[in-house]
Amino acid sequence: MVFASMGDDGHEQVSYFTDPETGLQAIVAIHDTTLGPSLGGTRILDYDTEDDALADVLRLSRAMTYKAAAADLPLGGGKAVILGDPAEIKTEALFEAYGRAVDCLGGRYITSVDVNSGVEDMDVVARETDNVVGTSKGLGDPSPITAHGVFHGIRACVESVYGSDSVAGLDVVIQGLGKVGKSLAEELLARDASVTVTDVDAAAVESFAADHDVDVVDSDTVYDQSCDVFAPCAIGGVVNDETIPRLECDIVAGGANNVLAERRHAEVLRERGIRYAPDYVINAGGLITVAKEHLGGGREEAYEEAAAIGDRLREMIERADERETTVLAAADQYAEKRIDDAERVTPAVPSQ
Numbered sequence: 001m002v003f004a005s006m007g008d009d010g011h012e013q014v015s016y017f018t019d020p021e022t023g024l025q026a027i028v029a030i031h032d033t034t035l036g037p038s039l040g041g042t043r044i045l046d047y048d049t050e051d052d053a054l055a056d057v058l059r060l061s062r063a064m065t066y067k068a069a070a071a072d073l074p075l076g077g078g079k080a081v082i083l084g085d086p087a088e089i090k091t092e093a094l095f096e097a098y099g100r101a102v103d104c105l106g107g108r109y110i111t112s113v114d115v116n117s118g119v120e121d122m123d124v125v126a127r128e129t130d131n132v133v134g135t136s137k138g139l140g141d142p143s144p145i146t147a148h149g150v151f152h153g154i155r156a157c158v159e160s161v162y163g164s165d166s167v168a169g170l171d172v173v174i175q176g177l178g179k180v181g182k183s184l185a186e187e188l189l190a191r192d193a194s195v196t197v198t199d200v201d202a203a204a205v206e207s208f209a210a211d212h213d214v215d216v217v218d219s220d221t222v223y224d225q226s227c228d229v230f231a232p233c234a235i236g237g238v239v240n241d242e243t244i245p246r247l248e249c250d251i252v253a254g255g256a257n258n259v260l261a262e263r264r265h266a267e268v269l270r271e272r273g274i275r276y277a278p279d280y281v282i283n284a285g286g287l288i289t290v291a292k293e294h295l296g297g298g299r300e301e302a303y304e305e306a307a308a309i310g311d312r313l314r315e316m317i318e319r320a321d322e323r324e325t326t327v328l329a330a331a332d333q334y335a336e337k338r339i340d341d342a343e344r345v346t347p348a349v350p351s352q
Contacts, residue, residue: 005054009062013108014054017101022094025084026101027053029061030109031077034339037107038078039133039291040064041114042098042121046085057081063257063280064287069335070312071284071305073291078109086116092124099128107131112290133290139299142289143179145306149285150180150255151187152310154229157251157275160317162228165310168192171227173217173249176234177204180255180283184233185214198222199234223247230254237261239276244268253277266328278331281313 006014013030030038040061047053057079065077082089082098102111102125112134113122122135154172159165170193174181177199185195189212196215199205209216217225223238223246230249232238236258239247244265252259252274259279260266269276285306292302312334313327320330 001051002054005058009058011058011061014058015101015105017098019094019097019101022091022097023084023089024082024094024097024101026080026082026098027057028080028102028105028109029057029078030105031058031061031079032065032339033076033108034342035069035076036074037110037131038064038076039068039110039112039287039294040077040079041112041134042080042082042117042125043114044082044084044086044090044116047081047083050083053081053083065339066332066335067280067284067287068291069338070278070281070331071288071291071309072312072338073288074295075287075291079114080109080111082117090116090121095121095124096128099125099132102131103129105131110294133293138293139289139302141179142286142302144183145289145299145302146255146283146285147180147183147187148303149288149306149309150184150231150233150253150282152307153277153282153313154188154231154251154253156310156313156317157253157277158229159314160321161250161275166191167229170194170229171196172229172231173198173222173225173227175199175219175222175230175232175238175254176256177201177208178233181231181233182208184231184255185212189213196225196227232256232259236279239265239269241265244272247272247274249274251275251277253282254279255283257283260328263328266326270326275317276327277313278316278328281316281331282309284309 011031015028017026061077061079068075110131125132126135155165172193173196198217198219200219223243226248229251231254233255239259240261288305289302316330320327
């Protein structure tokens with residue numbers, strides 16, 4: 001089962017770790033290290049089955065390879081999952097054990113924050129290994145930098161659709177007012193865009209609307225909102241067979257991961273004349289931030305590299321239009337070419 005699953009997407013290594021004393025059960029998946037050591041967060045979830053956990057970590061680690069490659073980073077893709085209810089299993093001892101597990105991989109995998117793991121947890125992991133980023137000694141909250149990259153990605157899409165990269169006067173609907181969604185809204189408002197917001201948390205919407213000149217729409221009807229740009233910044237899978245016919249926009253570009261329910265929906269959007277910015281390209285600002293922490297560099301440099309997301313996306317859009325394909329396909333080709341070119345210079349060596 002594991003070897004077959006690894007072979008499907010070309011994973012290099014999958015490691016299982018357990019520590020009976022702390023209850024640690026973890027899986028680390030290293031997808032590709034051609035461009036550099038794999039980097040990806042640690043997700044803590046109470047999976048229904050071990051097979052579900054394996055499927056998740058394999059999917060996520062592969063996505064990190066493409067995100068790093070498309071961001072022109074000298075990093076590969078990896079991910080980790082810790083199995084269990086975070087409310088029950090999270091202890092300092094467990095994260096110390098997990099840190100020792102990461103350390104024994106010899107730097108092939110660098111971990112960071114993810115779902116249900118935070119800065120304080122990475123601080124504990126750092127007691128046992130240097131192969132961790134996203135600690136309190138790092139570059140701080142990456143959310144504004146992620147939003148900055150999304151903003152410049154939106155500008156690239158706007159230019160391809162309307163002929164100018166100015167967002168002034170454009171109607172942008174932001175789904176999700178987490179840290180990235182709020183920062184994106186503020187940056188758009190500062191550039192004179194007209195912003196509409198929604199979130200399942202009514203209090204968050206009310207608080208944000210009290211301090212900013214935004215419109216508010218109900219979360220159930222957000223897909224019916226006429227706008228220029230729909231920016232999903234909450235959960236994944238929101239662009240699907242049910243929602244696509246309801247969209248009244250020219251562009252889908254946001255900070256959420258896995259925006260498309262299925263890859264084929266990129267082609268469905270293209271057929272409807274809707275420009276889609278691949279999420280792993282446009283939301284790479286967070287990865288860029290922790291990469292700076294690992295490789296050396298400051299927060300200002302991270303902002304500059306996040307802004308460059310727009311330039312790369314323009315290149316991908318041009319290639320997609322030339323080849324009459326989706327921007328997602330062009331992004332995949334961009335990432336795969338970086339990996340292939342690196343392999344030609346330095347042939348891959350099997351893991352020891």
